[in-house]
Amino acid sequence: MTNTAFNPRSLLASDVGGRRLLMVLLAIAIFVPILNLAVPESSVFHVSTYTVSLVGKYLCLALLALAVDLIWGYCGILSLGHGAFFALGGYAMGMYLMRQIGDRGVYGNPELPDFMVFLNWQELPWYWSGFESFGFAMLMVLLVPGILAFIFGLLAFRSRVTGVYFSIISQALTYALLLAFFRNDMGFGGNNGLTDFKDILGFSLQSDATRATLFSLTAIALLLSYLLCRWIVDTKLGRVLIAIRDAESRTRFTGYKVEYFKVFVFVLSAMIAGVAGALYVPQVGIINPGEFSPLNSIEIVVWVAIGGRGTLYGAVLGALLVNYAKTYFTGAMPEVWLFMLGGLFVISTIYLPKGVVGVFQKFKSKVAVEPDDPSIQSKEAAS
Amino acid sequence: MTVSHINDDAILYVNGVSKSFDGFKALNNLSLILNKGEMRAIIGPNGAGKTTMMDVITGKLRPDTGEVIFGDNIDLTKYDEAEIANLGIGRKFQKPTVIESLTLFENLELAIAGHRSVFQALFHKLSGEQTDRIDEVLDLVALPTRRNELAGALSHGQKQWLEIGMLLVQNPELLLVDEPAAGMTDAETETTAELLKSITGKHSVVVVEHDMDFIKALDTTVSVLHEGSTLAEGRLEDVQNNERVIEVYLGR
Numbered sequence: 001m002t003n004t005a006f007n008p009r010s011l012l013a014s015d016v017g018g019r020r021l022l023m024v025l026l027a028i029a030i031f032v033p034i035l036n037l038a039v040p041e042s043s044v045f046h047v048s049t050y051t052v053s054l055v056g057k058y059l060c061l062a063l064l065a066l067a068v069d070l071i072w073g074y075c076g077i078l079s080l081g082h083g084a085f086f087a088l089g090g091y092a093m094g095m096y097l098m099r100q101i102g103d104r105g106v107y108g109n110p111e112l113p114d115f116m117v118f119l120n121w122q123e124l125p126w127y128w129s130g131f132e133s134f135g136f137a138m139l140m141v142l143l144v145p146g147i148l149a150f151i152f153g154l155l156a157f158r159s160r161v162t163g164v165y166f167s168i169i170s171q172a173l174t175y176a177l178l179l180a181f182f183r184n185d186m187g188f189g190g191n192n193g194l195t196d197f198k199d200i201l202g203f204s205l206q207s208d209a210t211r212a213t214l215f216s217l218t219a220i221a222l223l224l225s226y227l228l229c230r231w232i233v234d235t236k237l238g239r240v241l242i243a244i245r246d247a248e249s250r251t252r253f254t255g256y257k258v259e260y261f262k263v264f265v266f267v268l269s270a271m272i273a274g275v276a277g278a279l280y281v282p283q284v285g286i287i288n289p290g291e292f293s294p295l296n297s298i299e300i301v302v303w304v305a306i307g308g309r310g311t312l313y314g315a316v317l318g319a320l321l322v323n324y325a326k327t328y329f330t331g332a333m334p335e336v337w338l339f340m341l342g343g344l345f346v347i348s349t350i351y352l353p354k355g356v357v358g359v360f361q362k363f364k365s366k367v368a369v370e371p372d373d374p375s376i377q378s379k380e381a382a383s
Numbered sequence: 384m385t386v387s388h389i390n391d392d393a394i395l396y397v398n399g400v401s402k403s404f405d406g407f408k409a410l411n412n413l414s415l416i417l418n419k420g421e422m423r424a425i426i427g428p429n430g431a432g433k434t435t436m437m438d439v440i441t442g443k444l445r446p447d448t449g450e451v452i453f454g455d456n457i458d459l460t461k462y463d464e465a466e467i468a469n470l471g472i473g474r475k476f477q478k479p480t481v482i483e484s485l486t487l488f489e490n491l492e493l494a495i496a497g498h499r500s501v502f503q504a505l506f507h508k509l510s511g512e513q514t515d516r517i518d519e520v521l522d523l524v525a526l527p528t529r530r531n532e533l534a535g536a537l538s539h540g541q542k543q544w545l546e547i548g549m550l551l552v553q554n555p556e557l558l559l560v561d562e563p564a565a566g567m568t569d570a571e572t573e574t575t576a577e578l579l580k581s582i583t584g585k586h587s588v589v590v591v592e593h594d595m596d597f598i599k600a601l602d603t604t605v606s607v608l609h610e611g612s613t614l615a616e617g618r619l620e621d622v623q624n625n626e627r628v629i630e631v632y633l634g635r
């Protein structure tokens with residue numbers, strides 16, 4: 001009935017989409033580095049470093065979409081500010097990478113990043129201390145988004161801010177951070193952000209081997225996060241989340257402190273978003289305040305809606321599909337992309353309420369009776 | 384706040400409660416005492432304040448004035464909905480409210496008495512005893528064959544029953560049941576009345592209903608609410624012959 005043990009095999013017993021997704025992730029985590037590093041460039045099987053980095057970037061965004069689906073698809077919390085947690089995780093990683101540059105910057109200052117030298121700063125601000133340590137920086141990747149989500153969530157959910165009001169204040173949150181990070185005196189590089197990274201843990205970020213390794217790590221992070229989310233939505237906690245989504249007051253009158261459940265899942269989701277940001281930054285080589293842009297956060301929700309809300313693997317699929325399309329169309333017809341994205345969103349909301357995965361399910365289940373609900377997975381697992 | 388004149392048998396003591404919405408008094412100096420194991424039927428025209436009274440008892444609304452005491456001396460106005468539920472008060476809404484995208488079994492699993500914290504939910508496992516109890520209640524509300532179907536697929540009346548079932552597994556001392564017979568056939572209404580009567584004694588029950596046949600079948604003390612206060616109280620026959628009640632129901 002209930003999955004209490006973290007057992008991937010039983011977790012995925014009824015999650016066909018998830019099983020396929022994880023097999024693909026495992027396969028690319030293993031074979032893409034081989035095809036990139038060991039297969040000669042002349043071979044048709046060679047995967048270019050450009051492709052590795054591009055797909056690696058998509059996988060980070062898919063992880064971000066997974067985080068959003070956990071709260072939106074299962075608990076009905078429509079965060080339009082999740083890009084903020086992604087960006088904060090990215091900045092934490094970026095700060096570590098900046099410290100790794102050492103005296104190889106343009107100004108050759110062993111302590112201070114170039115932008116601080118440029119601003120005539122004499123010493124490192126206190127909040128930059130510790131980031132020379134990889135372990136500390138990774139802790140911050142989790143803690144900074146986690147603590148912000150905790151405070152923001154506690155305030156919002158305890159005052160029972162829900163629905164569109166929550167969406168609006170989450171937009172305000174990411175917008176406020178956008179403005180703050182644009183300021184030079186914040187100490188995060190102003191509108192240029194953090195860039196010109198050299199290496200990570202001593203490995204050059206320019207080398208193919210490092211890039212391939214980052215790619216595999218991203219695929220594995222996505223795989224593990226998927227399992228974690230699947231486990232959570234299959235426990236009783238997951239069913240409480242669904243209850244909150246479907247009938248919040250019923251859940252309260254049944255004795256559940258709705259605000260605590262929301263805070264828990266919101267914090268977890270923010271941490272996953274932070275990890276996604278941290279994996280993104282070394283692969284794209286830069287983090288700047290643009291990542292806090294309210295539009296970015298809205299885009300994430302569009303990926304999830306197009307892929308299929310409340311299924312987890314739909315969110316991953318949606319992020320991959322839409323971002324692939326974005327790469328293609330912003331190259332081919334940059335001026336139409338935003339209209340296309342908007343159009344896709346409208347079409348998917350009106351005609352594909354269960355997203356792309358809903359279409360798959362419909363094709364397959366002409367025989368089986370399909371419950372009319374996005375969170376069908378949790379049901380299958382429970383019965 | 385001092386609590387005056389509660390008899391030892393009282394489970395619910397509502398005293399002088401008023402609640403206004405923008406100057407409109409939905410509850411006006413309302414008082415009501417319910418004894419342990421008692422069933423009380425509440426009738427009254429639409430807008431009399433019946434649902435508002437339940438909102439005040441269950442922590443959804445705070446009264447402007449007055450006291451609401453549960454059991455020996457628990458001041459309910461100090462707690463929120465979830466805390467009040469855990470103190471032992473269960474509520475069925477006027478509009479049936481179940482978790483539509485969970486199965487019937489899962490709905491009852493969420494409601495069954497027990498821990499309610501986040502981490503306990505993460506590592507929760509139903510005991511055999513609890514599973515048996517859920518199946519027993521599914522039988523009781525006549526839905527055993529729908530066990531693994533989604534609650535959203537139920538008819539209006541069946542949702543009412545599932546919600547009553549959720550109350551039963553929650554095992555509260557006091558049940559507040561708002562218009563349980565709405566949308567039910569005559570036979571279903573009769574069964575519901577029997578069900579509520581059968582749990583009275585072990586639990587205390589407050590039932591709000593419009594359906595006079597249903598109230599008659601409950602065969603218990605009736606309170607008539609009108610414009611936010613109690614107009615009359617007593618056996619249904621007596622209340623029905625009360626002139627003021629007739630006036631309110633038949634119009635002046």
Ligand SMILES: Nc1ncnc2c1ncn2[C@@H]1O[C@H](COP(=O)(O)OP(=O)(O)O)[C@@H](O)[C@H]1O
Binds near residue numbers: 431433434436
């Ligand atoms: N949240 C609210 N805001 C404003 N008015 C309300 C609210 N809740 C109830 N009322 C008003 O209070 C009165 C009593 O409503 P209610 O308790 O639902 O009546 P009943 O359940 O007896 O039909 C009605 O006139 C209703 O319009």
Ligand SMILES: [Mg+2]
Binds near residue numbers: 433435477561
């Ligand atoms: Mg009512």
